[in-house]
Amino acid sequence: MPIHIYNTLTRKKEPFVPRDPGRVSIYVCGITPYDQSHLGHAVPSIIWDAIRRFLEYQGYTVHLVQNFTDVDDKVIRRAQETGENALDVSRRYAQEYLETMDALGVKRADVYPRVSQEIPAIISLVEGLLEKRHAYEVDGDIYFDVSSYPAYGQLSGQLLEELETGTRLAVDERKRNAMDFALWKSAKPGEPAWDSPWGKGRPGWHIECSAMALKYLGNHLDLHGGGVDLVFPHHENEIAQSEAYTGEPPFVRCWVHNGLLQVKDEKMSKSLGNYTPLSELLKEYSAAAIRFYVLSSHYRSPLQFSEEKLAEARRGWERLSAAVTNLQQLVQALKDLPETDGTDEKVPGLRELAEAVRFSRGKFIASMEDDFNTASGIAALFELARSVNTFADQMAEMGDAKKQESLPILEEALAVFLELGGDILGIIEPGLPGADSSELVEGLMDILITVRKRAREQKDWTTADFIRDELSSLGVVLEDSPLGTRWKL
RNA sequence: GGCGGCAUAGCCAAGUGGUAAGGCCGAGGUCUGCAAAACCUCUAUCCCCAGUUCGAAUCUGGGUGCCGCCUCCA
Numbered sequence: 006m007p008i009h010i011y012n013t014l015t016r017k018k019e020p021f022v023p024r025d026p027g028r029v030s031i032y033v034c035g036i037t038p039y040d041q042s043h044l045g046h047a048v049p050s051i052i053w054d055a056i057r058r059f060l061e062y063q064g065y066t067v068h069l070v071q072n073f074t075d076v077d078d079k080v081i082r083r084a085q086e087t088g089e090n091a092l093d094v095s096r097r098y099a100q101e102y103l104e105t106m107d108a109l110g111v112k113r114a115d116v117y118p119r120v121s122q123e124i125p126a127i128i129s130l131v132e133g134l135l136e137k138r139h140a141y142e143v144d145g146d147i148y149f150d151v152s153s154y155p156a157y158g159q160l161s162g163q164l165l166e167e168l169e170t171g172t173r174l175a176v177d178e179r180k181r182n183a184m185d186f187a188l189w190k191s192a193k194p195g196e197p198a199w200d201s202p203w204g205k206g207r208p209g210w211h212i213e214c215s216a217m218a219l220k221y222l223g224n225h226l227d228l229h230g231g232g233v234d235l236v237f238p239h240h241e242n243e244i245a246q247s248e249a250y251t252g253e254p255p256f257v258r259c260w261v262h263n264g265l266l267q268v269k270d271e272k273m274s275k276s277l278g279n280y281t282p283l284s285e286l287l288k289e290y291s292a293a294a295i296r297f298y299v300l301s302s303h304y305r306s307p308l309q310f311s312e313e314k315l316a317e318a319r320r321g322w323e324r325l326s327a328a329v330t331n332l333q334q335l336v337q338a339l340k341d342l343p344e345t346d347g348t349d350e351k352v353p354g355l356r357e358l359a360e361a362v363r364f365s366r367g368k369f370i371a372s373m374e375d376d377f378n379t380a381s382g383i384a385a386l387f388e389l390a391r392s393v394n395t396f397a398d399q400m401a402e403m404g405d406a407k408k409q410e411s412l413p414i415l416e417e418a419l420a421v422f423l424e425l426g427g428d429i430l431g432i433i434e435p436g437l438p439g440a441d442s443s444e445l446v447e448g449l450m451d452i453l454i455t456v457r458k459r460a461r462e463q464k465d466w467t468t469a470d471f472i473r474d475e476l477s478s479l480g481v482v483l484e485d486s487p488l489g490t491r492w493k494l
Numbered sequence: 495g496g497c498g499g500c501a502u503a504g505c506c507a508a509g510u511g512g513u514a515a516g517g518c519c520g521a522g523g524u525c526u527g528c529a530a531a532a533c534c535u536c537u538a539u540c541c542c543c544a545g546u547u548c549g550a551a552u553c554u555g556g557g558u559g560c561c562g563c564c565u566c567c568a
Protein backbone atom coordinates (compact mmCIF):
# COMPACT_ATOMS: atom_id res chain seq x y z
CA MET A 6 0.00 0.00 0.00
CA PRO A 7 1.32 3.41 -0.87
CA ILE A 8 0.98 6.17 1.66
CA HIS A 9 -2.29 8.06 1.47
CA ILE A 10 -2.56 11.63 2.70
CA TYR A 11 -5.56 13.88 3.10
CA ASN A 12 -5.11 16.92 0.88
CA THR A 13 -6.92 20.03 2.07
CA LEU A 14 -7.01 21.33 -1.48
CA THR A 15 -9.02 18.41 -2.85
CA ARG A 16 -10.63 17.37 0.46
CA LYS A 17 -9.73 13.80 -0.27
CA LYS A 18 -7.16 11.26 0.71
CA GLU A 19 -4.75 10.87 -2.15
CA PRO A 20 -1.94 8.43 -2.86
CA PHE A 21 1.30 10.10 -1.98
CA VAL A 22 3.61 10.44 -4.96
CA PRO A 23 6.57 12.73 -4.35
CA ARG A 24 7.78 14.90 -7.18
CA ASP A 25 11.16 13.23 -7.16
CA PRO A 26 11.14 9.52 -6.40
CA GLY A 27 12.64 8.79 -3.02
CA ARG A 28 12.79 12.43 -1.97
CA VAL A 29 10.21 14.41 -0.07
CA SER A 30 10.19 18.18 0.29
CA ILE A 31 8.23 19.54 3.24
CA TYR A 32 7.55 23.06 4.36
CA VAL A 33 5.92 23.58 7.73
CA CYS A 34 4.76 26.99 8.87
CA GLY A 35 6.72 27.85 11.94
CA ILE A 36 6.08 30.26 14.74
CA THR A 37 6.22 33.96 15.26
CA PRO A 38 8.72 34.16 18.07
CA TYR A 39 7.47 36.86 20.39
CA ASP A 40 6.64 34.90 23.52
CA GLN A 41 7.09 31.56 25.26
CA SER A 42 6.19 28.42 23.38
CA HIS A 43 3.16 26.46 24.47
CA LEU A 44 1.76 23.03 23.73
CA GLY A 45 -0.19 24.40 20.78
CA HIS A 46 3.10 25.07 19.05
CA ALA A 47 4.39 21.64 19.89
CA VAL A 48 1.42 19.91 18.26
CA PRO A 49 2.44 20.46 14.64
CA SER A 50 6.10 20.00 15.56
CA ILE A 51 5.44 16.62 17.12
CA ILE A 52 3.09 15.55 14.35
CA TRP A 53 5.50 16.54 11.61
CA ASP A 54 8.34 14.96 13.50
CA ALA A 55 6.46 11.67 13.47
CA ILE A 56 5.55 12.07 9.79
CA ARG A 57 9.10 12.89 8.87
CA ARG A 58 10.53 9.98 10.84
CA PHE A 59 8.00 7.63 9.27
CA LEU A 60 8.91 8.78 5.78
CA GLU A 61 12.56 8.28 6.60
CA TYR A 62 11.78 4.84 7.97
CA GLN A 63 10.13 4.09 4.63
CA GLY A 64 13.36 5.00 2.92
CA TYR A 65 12.63 8.53 1.77
CA THR A 66 15.13 11.33 1.98
CA VAL A 67 13.27 14.13 3.67
CA HIS A 68 14.06 17.78 3.18
CA LEU A 69 12.23 19.73 5.86
CA VAL A 70 12.06 23.49 6.10
CA GLN A 71 10.40 25.40 8.91
CA ASN A 72 10.43 29.16 9.08
CA PHE A 73 10.51 31.75 11.81
CA THR A 74 8.42 34.81 11.09
CA ASP A 75 10.72 37.07 12.98
CA VAL A 76 9.61 40.35 11.43
CA ASP A 77 6.02 40.92 12.36
CA ASP A 78 3.59 43.26 14.09
CA LYS A 79 3.54 41.22 17.27
CA VAL A 80 7.29 40.97 17.53
CA ILE A 81 7.57 44.70 16.99
CA ARG A 82 4.91 45.46 19.55
CA ARG A 83 6.58 43.22 22.10
CA ALA A 84 9.91 44.91 21.44
CA GLN A 85 8.37 48.31 21.94
CA GLU A 86 6.92 47.17 25.26
CA THR A 87 10.24 45.93 26.55
CA GLY A 88 12.35 48.58 24.90
CA GLU A 89 14.39 45.99 23.07
CA ASN A 90 15.38 45.61 19.48
CA ALA A 91 12.73 43.59 17.64
CA LEU A 92 15.25 41.19 16.21
CA ASP A 93 16.71 40.53 19.65
CA VAL A 94 13.26 39.63 20.91
CA SER A 95 12.60 37.20 18.09
CA ARG A 96 16.06 35.72 18.26
CA ARG A 97 15.62 34.97 21.95
CA TYR A 98 12.22 33.32 21.59
CA ALA A 99 13.27 31.43 18.47
CA GLN A 100 16.18 30.00 20.40
CA GLU A 101 13.89 29.05 23.26
CA TYR A 102 11.55 27.36 20.81
CA LEU A 103 14.37 25.30 19.33
CA GLU A 104 15.57 24.24 22.75
CA THR A 105 12.07 23.26 23.79
CA MET A 106 11.62 21.20 20.65
CA ASP A 107 14.94 19.52 21.35
CA ALA A 108 13.66 18.66 24.80
CA LEU A 109 10.59 17.13 23.18
CA GLY A 110 12.80 14.95 21.02
CA VAL A 111 11.78 16.71 17.81
CA LYS A 112 14.40 16.25 15.14
CA ARG A 113 15.61 19.54 13.77
CA ALA A 114 14.50 20.72 10.37
CA ASP A 115 17.15 21.02 7.67
CA VAL A 116 16.74 24.76 7.47
CA TYR A 117 15.08 27.33 9.72
CA PRO A 118 14.95 30.39 7.50
CA ARG A 119 14.04 33.73 9.05
CA VAL A 120 12.35 36.66 7.39
CA SER A 121 15.09 38.99 8.55
CA GLN A 122 17.67 36.87 6.72
CA GLU A 123 15.67 36.44 3.54
CA ILE A 124 14.87 40.00 2.56
CA PRO A 125 16.61 39.78 -0.85
CA ALA A 126 14.61 36.70 -1.80
CA ILE A 127 11.42 38.41 -0.70
CA ILE A 128 12.19 41.58 -2.62
CA SER A 129 12.90 39.72 -5.81
CA LEU A 130 9.66 37.80 -5.42
CA VAL A 131 7.74 41.06 -5.00
CA GLU A 132 9.54 42.54 -7.98
CA GLY A 133 8.57 39.56 -10.07
CA LEU A 134 4.93 39.94 -9.08
CA LEU A 135 5.00 43.63 -9.96
CA GLU A 136 6.51 42.87 -13.35
CA LYS A 137 3.82 40.32 -14.06
CA ARG A 138 1.19 42.81 -12.96
CA HIS A 139 -0.04 40.65 -10.11
CA ALA A 140 0.85 43.43 -7.72
CA TYR A 141 0.68 47.19 -7.58
CA GLU A 142 2.28 49.96 -5.59
CA VAL A 143 0.53 52.60 -3.53
CA ASP A 144 2.64 55.07 -1.56
CA GLY A 145 5.50 52.67 -0.97
CA ASP A 146 3.16 49.77 -0.07
CA ILE A 147 2.89 46.87 -2.46
CA TYR A 148 -0.35 44.88 -2.67
CA PHE A 149 -1.14 41.62 -4.35
CA ASP A 150 -4.01 41.98 -6.79
CA VAL A 151 -6.28 39.01 -6.09
CA SER A 152 -8.39 39.73 -9.16
CA SER A 153 -5.32 38.91 -11.25
CA TYR A 154 -5.36 35.36 -9.98
CA PRO A 155 -8.59 33.60 -10.97
CA ALA A 156 -8.08 30.53 -8.82
CA TYR A 157 -8.07 32.61 -5.65
CA GLY A 158 -10.12 30.87 -2.99
CA GLN A 159 -9.45 27.32 -4.17
CA LEU A 160 -7.90 26.14 -0.93
CA SER A 161 -10.41 27.53 1.53
CA GLY A 162 -13.42 27.09 -0.74
CA GLN A 163 -14.19 30.78 -0.49
CA LEU A 164 -15.60 32.81 -3.32
CA LEU A 165 -14.06 36.19 -3.82
CA GLU A 166 -17.43 37.91 -3.85
CA GLU A 167 -18.45 36.29 -0.56
CA LEU A 168 -15.19 37.24 1.03
CA GLU A 169 -15.63 40.85 0.16
CA THR A 170 -19.11 41.13 1.57
CA GLY A 171 -18.00 39.26 4.68
CA THR A 172 -15.05 41.47 5.44
CA ARG A 173 -15.13 42.50 9.03
CA LEU A 174 -12.45 45.13 8.89
CA ALA A 175 -12.66 48.58 7.46
CA VAL A 176 -11.17 48.22 4.01
CA ASP A 177 -8.14 50.25 3.13
CA GLU A 178 -9.43 52.67 0.51
CA ARG A 179 -6.23 52.59 -1.45
CA LYS A 180 -6.59 48.93 -2.32
CA ARG A 181 -8.18 47.98 -5.62
CA ASN A 182 -9.94 45.04 -4.09
CA ALA A 183 -10.92 44.44 -0.50
CA MET A 184 -9.09 41.13 -0.41
CA ASP A 185 -5.82 42.45 -1.78
CA PHE A 186 -3.09 41.91 0.78
CA ALA A 187 0.19 43.60 1.50
CA LEU A 188 3.37 42.13 0.08
CA TRP A 189 5.51 44.98 1.30
CA LYS A 190 4.79 47.65 3.89
CA SER A 191 6.49 51.02 3.90
CA ALA A 192 8.54 51.79 6.98
CA LYS A 193 7.03 53.32 10.07
CA PRO A 194 9.17 55.06 12.69
CA GLY A 195 10.72 52.71 15.22
CA GLU A 196 10.15 49.58 13.14
CA PRO A 197 12.79 47.40 11.55
CA ALA A 198 13.12 48.37 7.90
CA TRP A 199 15.14 47.40 4.87
CA ASP A 200 15.95 49.20 1.65
CA SER A 201 13.92 48.20 -1.33
CA PRO A 202 13.15 49.54 -4.80
CA TRP A 203 10.05 51.11 -3.20
CA GLY A 204 11.87 52.77 -0.34
CA LYS A 205 12.47 51.55 3.17
CA GLY A 206 10.02 49.02 4.47
CA ARG A 207 9.39 45.46 5.55
CA PRO A 208 7.66 42.38 4.14
CA GLY A 209 3.96 41.74 4.62
CA TRP A 210 2.80 38.66 6.43
CA HIS A 211 2.33 36.01 3.74
CA ILE A 212 5.11 36.69 1.33
CA GLU A 213 7.93 35.28 3.44
CA CYS A 214 6.63 31.74 3.35
CA SER A 215 6.38 31.79 -0.42
CA ALA A 216 9.84 33.24 -0.76
CA MET A 217 11.44 30.72 1.57
CA ALA A 218 9.55 27.71 0.30
CA LEU A 219 10.37 28.50 -3.31
CA LYS A 220 13.97 29.28 -2.47
CA TYR A 221 14.69 26.17 -0.43
CA LEU A 222 12.35 23.62 -1.93
CA GLY A 223 11.60 24.71 -5.47
CA ASN A 224 8.44 25.46 -7.37
CA HIS A 225 6.50 22.34 -6.46
CA LEU A 226 6.81 21.21 -2.88
CA ASP A 227 5.50 17.82 -1.93
CA LEU A 228 3.93 18.68 1.41
CA HIS A 229 3.07 21.92 3.08
CA GLY A 230 1.84 21.85 6.64
CA GLY A 231 0.42 24.07 9.32
CA GLY A 232 -2.57 24.46 11.61
CA VAL A 233 -6.05 24.66 10.10
CA ASP A 234 -6.24 28.23 11.29
CA LEU A 235 -3.75 29.09 8.57
CA VAL A 236 -5.79 27.81 5.67
CA PHE A 237 -7.29 31.21 5.16
CA PRO A 238 -5.89 33.67 4.45
CA HIS A 239 -2.27 32.66 4.92
CA HIS A 240 -2.03 29.56 2.76
CA GLU A 241 -4.57 30.83 0.29
CA ASN A 242 -2.38 33.84 -0.24
CA GLU A 243 0.76 31.75 -0.42
CA ILE A 244 -0.71 29.77 -3.28
CA ALA A 245 -1.83 32.90 -5.12
CA GLN A 246 1.44 34.75 -4.91
CA SER A 247 3.63 31.70 -5.50
CA GLU A 248 1.77 30.41 -8.50
CA ALA A 249 1.32 33.86 -9.94
CA TYR A 250 5.06 34.30 -9.63
CA THR A 251 6.26 30.98 -11.01
CA GLY A 252 3.44 30.53 -13.46
CA GLU A 253 3.77 26.83 -12.71
CA PRO A 254 1.03 25.44 -10.54
CA PRO A 255 0.84 23.59 -8.30
CA PHE A 256 2.96 25.39 -5.76
CA VAL A 257 2.21 22.58 -3.35
CA ARG A 258 1.26 19.05 -4.29
CA CYS A 259 -0.45 18.22 -1.02
CA TRP A 260 -1.64 20.53 1.75
CA VAL A 261 -1.67 19.01 5.20
CA HIS A 262 -3.41 20.77 8.08
CA ASN A 263 -3.49 19.72 11.69
CA GLY A 264 -6.36 20.26 14.12
CA LEU A 265 -5.95 22.78 16.88
CA LEU A 266 -5.27 22.26 20.52
CA GLN A 267 -8.20 23.51 22.53
CA VAL A 268 -8.67 24.53 26.10
CA LYS A 269 -12.23 24.39 27.36
CA ASP A 270 -13.50 24.43 23.80
CA GLU A 271 -11.39 27.34 22.72
CA LYS A 272 -8.16 27.08 20.86
CA MET A 273 -5.06 27.51 22.91
CA SER A 274 -3.34 30.65 21.83
CA LYS A 275 -1.14 33.36 23.09
CA SER A 276 -3.69 36.02 22.29
CA LEU A 277 -6.34 34.26 24.39
CA GLY A 278 -3.87 33.85 27.23
CA ASN A 279 -5.09 30.33 28.00
CA TYR A 280 -1.86 28.49 27.75
CA THR A 281 0.71 26.77 29.92
CA PRO A 282 4.27 27.29 28.73
CA LEU A 283 5.90 24.10 27.50
CA SER A 284 8.82 24.66 29.79
CA GLU A 285 6.39 24.27 32.71
CA LEU A 286 4.80 21.13 31.30
CA LEU A 287 8.17 19.55 30.71
CA LYS A 288 8.97 19.80 34.40
CA GLU A 289 5.93 17.67 35.18
CA TYR A 290 5.72 15.34 32.18
CA SER A 291 8.31 13.48 30.18
CA ALA A 292 8.77 14.35 26.53
CA ALA A 293 7.66 10.85 25.59
CA ALA A 294 4.44 11.20 27.59
CA ILE A 295 3.64 14.54 25.97
CA ARG A 296 4.30 13.09 22.55
CA PHE A 297 2.10 10.12 23.41
CA TYR A 298 -0.70 12.49 24.36
CA VAL A 299 -0.45 14.42 21.10
CA LEU A 300 -0.08 11.35 18.92
CA SER A 301 -2.86 9.37 20.56
CA SER A 302 -5.42 11.16 18.46
CA HIS A 303 -5.43 11.76 14.73
CA TYR A 304 -3.55 14.83 13.60
CA ARG A 305 -6.55 16.36 11.86
CA SER A 306 -8.82 16.15 14.89
CA PRO A 307 -8.96 18.95 17.38
CA LEU A 308 -7.23 17.99 20.60
CA GLN A 309 -8.70 18.92 23.95
CA PHE A 310 -6.14 19.94 26.47
CA SER A 311 -6.36 19.76 30.24
CA GLU A 312 -3.99 18.59 32.93
CA GLU A 313 -6.36 15.71 33.68
CA LYS A 314 -6.27 14.52 30.08
CA LEU A 315 -2.52 14.78 29.95
CA ALA A 316 -2.24 12.87 33.20
CA GLU A 317 -4.62 10.22 31.89
CA ALA A 318 -2.53 9.88 28.76
CA ARG A 319 0.55 9.53 30.89
CA ARG A 320 -0.96 6.60 32.78
CA GLY A 321 -1.50 4.80 29.51
CA TRP A 322 1.95 5.68 28.32
CA GLU A 323 3.45 4.38 31.56
CA ARG A 324 1.91 0.97 31.04
CA LEU A 325 3.23 0.75 27.50
CA SER A 326 6.57 2.04 28.58
CA ALA A 327 6.78 -0.39 31.47
CA ALA A 328 5.97 -3.27 29.19
CA VAL A 329 8.91 -2.34 27.00
CA THR A 330 11.42 -1.93 29.80
CA ASN A 331 10.28 -5.21 31.30
CA LEU A 332 10.77 -6.82 27.93
CA GLN A 333 14.23 -5.34 27.68
CA GLN A 334 15.15 -6.72 31.06
CA LEU A 335 13.72 -10.08 30.11
CA VAL A 336 15.71 -10.22 26.88
CA GLN A 337 18.83 -9.28 28.78
CA ALA A 338 18.22 -11.96 31.38
CA LEU A 339 17.69 -14.60 28.71
CA LYS A 340 20.93 -13.68 27.06
CA ASP A 341 22.72 -14.17 30.35
CA LEU A 342 21.31 -17.66 30.74
CA PRO A 343 23.85 -20.52 30.59
CA GLU A 344 24.00 -22.34 27.26
CA THR A 345 21.60 -25.25 26.88
CA ASP A 346 21.29 -27.94 24.25
CA GLY A 347 18.00 -26.57 23.08
CA THR A 348 14.76 -28.44 23.03
CA ASP A 349 12.54 -30.19 20.55
CA GLU A 350 9.49 -29.47 22.58
CA LYS A 351 7.09 -26.86 21.46
CA VAL A 352 7.22 -23.69 23.50
CA PRO A 353 3.62 -22.94 24.49
CA GLY A 354 2.40 -19.59 23.26
CA LEU A 355 5.45 -18.86 21.17
CA ARG A 356 3.71 -19.24 17.84
CA GLU A 357 0.94 -16.90 18.99
CA LEU A 358 3.54 -14.40 20.10
CA ALA A 359 5.32 -14.53 16.78
CA GLU A 360 2.01 -13.98 15.08
CA ALA A 361 1.26 -11.02 17.34
CA VAL A 362 4.60 -9.44 16.53
CA ARG A 363 3.99 -9.80 12.84
CA PHE A 364 0.44 -8.48 13.15
CA SER A 365 1.38 -5.46 15.21
CA ARG A 366 4.13 -4.38 12.91
CA GLY A 367 1.81 -4.72 9.93
CA LYS A 368 -1.01 -2.85 11.62
CA PHE A 369 1.30 -0.07 12.66
CA ILE A 370 2.73 0.44 9.19
CA ALA A 371 -0.70 0.25 7.58
CA SER A 372 -2.02 2.80 10.07
CA MET A 373 0.76 5.24 9.36
CA GLU A 374 0.36 4.75 5.63
CA ASP A 375 -3.28 5.68 6.01
CA ASP A 376 -2.93 9.41 6.52
CA PHE A 377 -0.48 9.03 9.39
CA ASN A 378 -2.96 7.46 11.77
CA THR A 379 -0.79 7.50 14.85
CA ALA A 380 -3.73 6.71 17.15
CA SER A 381 -4.29 3.41 15.41
CA GLY A 382 -0.56 2.77 15.36
CA ILE A 383 -0.32 3.23 19.10
CA ALA A 384 -3.19 0.79 19.54
CA ALA A 385 -1.12 -1.77 17.64
CA LEU A 386 1.70 -1.28 20.13
CA PHE A 387 -0.65 -1.80 23.05
CA GLU A 388 -1.89 -5.02 21.52
CA LEU A 389 1.65 -6.24 21.23
CA ALA A 390 2.39 -5.20 24.80
CA ARG A 391 -0.42 -7.37 26.03
CA SER A 392 0.76 -10.34 23.99
CA VAL A 393 4.27 -9.97 25.30
CA ASN A 394 3.11 -9.65 28.90
CA THR A 395 0.91 -12.69 28.54
CA PHE A 396 3.78 -14.69 27.18
CA ALA A 397 6.15 -13.44 29.87
CA ASP A 398 3.67 -14.55 32.52
CA GLN A 399 3.76 -18.05 31.07
CA MET A 400 7.54 -18.16 30.99
CA ALA A 401 7.85 -18.65 34.71
CA GLU A 402 7.08 -22.32 34.25
CA MET A 403 9.54 -22.88 31.44
CA GLY A 404 12.93 -24.45 31.60
CA ASP A 405 16.00 -22.61 30.39
CA ALA A 406 15.97 -24.35 27.03
CA LYS A 407 12.48 -23.17 26.23
CA LYS A 408 13.27 -19.71 27.46
CA GLN A 409 16.22 -19.50 25.11
CA GLU A 410 14.11 -20.81 22.31
CA SER A 411 11.85 -17.81 22.84
CA LEU A 412 14.62 -15.26 22.72
CA PRO A 413 14.57 -14.49 18.98
CA ILE A 414 10.85 -13.77 18.98
CA LEU A 415 11.12 -11.61 22.08
CA GLU A 416 13.95 -9.68 20.46
CA GLU A 417 11.77 -9.16 17.44
CA ALA A 418 9.00 -7.82 19.64
CA LEU A 419 11.48 -5.51 21.29
CA ALA A 420 12.62 -4.31 17.89
CA VAL A 421 9.02 -3.46 16.99
CA PHE A 422 8.70 -1.29 20.09
CA LEU A 423 12.05 0.36 19.60
CA GLU A 424 11.72 1.00 15.88
CA LEU A 425 8.06 1.90 15.62
CA GLY A 426 7.30 3.34 19.02
CA GLY A 427 10.80 4.68 19.52
CA ASP A 428 12.40 5.69 16.23
CA ILE A 429 9.18 6.74 14.52
CA LEU A 430 6.82 8.04 17.19
CA GLY A 431 9.42 8.88 19.82
CA ILE A 432 7.19 7.63 22.62
CA ILE A 433 9.39 4.73 23.67
CA GLU A 434 12.68 5.62 25.28
CA PRO A 435 15.32 2.98 24.89
CA GLY A 436 17.44 2.13 27.87
CA LEU A 437 16.81 0.13 30.97
CA PRO A 438 15.57 1.77 34.13
CA GLY A 439 18.49 3.04 36.09
CA ALA A 440 20.70 2.74 33.03
CA ASP A 441 21.97 6.17 33.77
CA SER A 442 22.82 5.27 37.35
CA SER A 443 26.33 4.36 38.26
CA GLU A 444 27.76 0.89 38.45
CA LEU A 445 27.92 1.39 42.16
CA VAL A 446 24.15 1.87 42.33
CA GLU A 447 23.62 -1.14 40.11
CA GLY A 448 25.84 -3.20 42.36
CA LEU A 449 24.19 -2.03 45.54
CA MET A 450 20.75 -2.77 44.12
CA ASP A 451 21.85 -6.28 43.23
CA ILE A 452 23.02 -6.78 46.78
CA LEU A 453 19.81 -5.45 48.29
CA ILE A 454 17.67 -7.58 46.04
CA THR A 455 19.74 -10.67 46.85
CA VAL A 456 19.54 -10.03 50.58
CA ARG A 457 15.80 -9.58 50.34
CA LYS A 458 15.49 -12.73 48.28
CA ARG A 459 17.28 -14.71 50.98
CA ALA A 460 15.07 -13.18 53.63
CA ARG A 461 11.99 -14.17 51.67
CA GLU A 462 13.28 -17.70 51.25
CA GLN A 463 13.42 -17.90 55.02
CA LYS A 464 10.00 -16.29 55.30
CA ASP A 465 11.57 -13.38 57.07
CA TRP A 466 8.87 -11.02 55.85
CA THR A 467 9.88 -8.27 58.25
CA THR A 468 13.31 -7.90 56.69
CA ALA A 469 11.98 -8.32 53.15
CA ASP A 470 9.32 -5.68 53.62
CA PHE A 471 11.72 -3.39 55.41
CA ILE A 472 14.01 -3.37 52.37
CA ARG A 473 11.12 -2.79 50.00
CA ASP A 474 9.56 -0.05 52.12
CA GLU A 475 12.79 1.80 52.67
CA LEU A 476 13.65 1.69 48.98
CA SER A 477 10.14 2.83 48.22
CA SER A 478 10.60 5.91 50.35
CA LEU A 479 13.68 6.66 48.24
CA GLY A 480 11.58 6.39 45.11
CA VAL A 481 12.78 2.93 44.10
CA VAL A 482 10.03 0.44 43.32
CA LEU A 483 10.59 -3.29 43.63
CA GLU A 484 8.40 -5.66 41.66
CA ASP A 485 8.51 -9.40 42.30
CA SER A 486 7.78 -10.98 38.97
CA PRO A 487 7.75 -14.75 38.52
CA LEU A 488 11.04 -14.32 36.69
CA GLY A 489 12.70 -12.52 39.55
CA THR A 490 12.66 -9.16 41.22
CA ARG A 491 13.11 -6.04 39.13
CA TRP A 492 13.51 -2.46 40.22
CA LYS A 493 12.79 0.90 38.77
CA LEU A 494 12.88 4.50 39.83
C1' G B 495 -23.92 36.34 6.93
C1' G B 496 -20.18 33.12 4.06
C1' C B 497 -16.59 28.98 4.04
C1' G B 498 -14.50 24.60 6.34
C1' G B 499 -14.68 20.75 10.03
C1' C B 500 -16.48 17.75 14.06
C1' A B 501 -20.49 14.83 16.93
C1' U B 502 -18.60 6.96 18.79
C1' A B 503 -19.21 3.96 26.29
C1' G B 504 -18.09 7.72 32.74
C1' C B 505 -13.58 10.02 30.15
C1' C B 506 -9.91 9.94 25.83
C1' A B 507 -10.02 7.81 21.00
C1' A B 508 -9.64 4.49 16.08
C1' G B 509 -12.97 2.87 12.55
C1' U B 510 -15.95 5.51 5.06
C1' G B 511 -20.96 -0.17 3.38
C1' G B 512 -20.91 -6.17 6.40
C1' U B 513 -22.50 -6.06 11.90
C1' A B 514 -18.15 -1.32 17.11
C1' A B 515 -9.71 -1.17 17.69
C1' G B 516 -6.92 0.71 21.68
C1' G B 517 -6.22 3.52 26.25
C1' C B 518 -7.83 5.73 31.18
C1' C B 519 -11.22 5.04 35.18
C1' G B 520 -14.52 1.29 37.66
C1' A B 521 -16.22 -3.89 39.13
C1' G B 522 -15.09 -9.09 39.64
C1' G B 523 -11.28 -12.86 39.21
C1' U B 524 -6.11 -15.37 38.62
C1' C B 525 -1.11 -15.08 40.43
C1' U B 526 1.46 -13.45 45.16
C1' G B 527 3.53 -14.29 52.23
C1' C B 528 1.78 -9.29 51.53
C1' A B 529 2.25 -5.34 48.04
C1' A B 530 3.15 -3.88 43.22
C1' A B 531 3.15 -5.42 38.33
C1' A B 532 0.91 -8.59 34.87
C1' C B 533 -3.04 -11.47 32.88
C1' C B 534 -8.48 -12.85 32.36
C1' U B 535 -13.73 -11.33 32.42
C1' C B 536 -17.51 -7.39 32.42
C1' U B 537 -19.32 -2.00 30.72
C1' A B 538 -21.73 1.45 23.73
C1' U B 539 -25.45 -0.08 18.31
C1' C B 540 -22.21 5.06 17.19
C1' C B 541 -26.42 13.36 18.34
C1' C B 542 -31.77 13.33 16.17
C1' C B 543 -35.18 12.44 11.92
C1' A B 544 -36.02 10.68 7.00
C1' G B 545 -33.99 8.08 2.80
C1' U B 546 -30.66 4.69 -0.40
C1' U B 547 -29.22 -0.60 0.35
C1' C B 548 -30.01 -7.52 1.41
C1' G B 549 -27.10 -4.76 4.95
C1' A B 550 -24.95 2.02 7.38
C1' A B 551 -21.36 4.57 12.87
C1' U B 552 -19.84 4.50 7.79
C1' C B 553 -23.62 6.97 1.69
C1' U B 554 -27.76 10.99 0.67
C1' G B 555 -31.17 14.86 2.50
C1' G B 556 -32.99 17.68 6.67
C1' G B 557 -32.32 19.10 11.74
C1' U B 558 -29.58 20.08 16.51
C1' G B 559 -25.06 21.15 19.06
C1' C B 560 -19.91 22.38 19.13
C1' C B 561 -15.20 24.10 16.93
C1' G B 562 -12.10 26.78 13.38
C1' C B 563 -11.56 30.58 9.60
C1' C B 564 -13.35 35.20 7.19
C1' U B 565 -8.52 40.14 11.94
C1' C B 566 -2.61 38.31 14.45
C1' C B 567 -2.49 33.01 15.52
C1' A B 568 0.54 26.25 14.79
